[in-house]
Amino acid sequence: MTVSDLRCDHCARAVPGPADGRRFVYHPGRAQFRDSSGLLCVPCWDELAGWLGPDRPLRRCAVCGETVTREQCLHVHPLEDPQTWRLCARHAVEFLNGLHTVEPKLDPADFRFPGAG
Template identity: 75%
Template sequence: MTITDLHCDHCDRFVSAPDAGVRFVYHPGRAQFRDSSGLLCAPCWDELEQWLGQDRPLRQCAVCREQVTREQSLHVHRVDDAQAWRLCGRHTVEFLNGLRTVEPKLDSATFRFPAQE
């Protein structure tokens, strides 16, 4: 996938050089639904890694340790690292709604995009 917007998906800072940011992937447990166009500036990636933690527990949310299944969790990882963190529904909404590129925002109560009227 080609990235044409070189701004951080979180803070909108222009990522001016390859080492100034991190490309990342996220998907709902099925690789065919993955989005590999994620881009965070280095400070935002560092903040995300701090929130997710060092270890990447299997079948658990990286943030709260709630049990999750493979296909009922969001998988997040660097493009150059296949080992993913998993997020439960609540933390998936928090992560996705924190990305400026996700519109419309997810409803935290229903875990769905708002219905189009």
């Protein structure tokens, strides 16, 4: 793969170089499910960061403030920064379904985090 083949995972815009995009990681609290191949163009990253907010509250969804546990939320963070935003199931589905790389799309009514009882 060459740099010219890279596309934003949200809008599919070409990301020609490192300054034009942000790499990100997401996982449901378990290392074996970690995906570190996320890429957003700068405008989509800025939109995501605005949606998530400036704070990264511990044990709370960054969007709605719902209490979450480590393995019952989606962790999202820039590749170079290990501090995560956490998303509850509803907002995790919204985030994941907004990525072109997630197929098939998740059904919010049936979505469960891995390891859920």
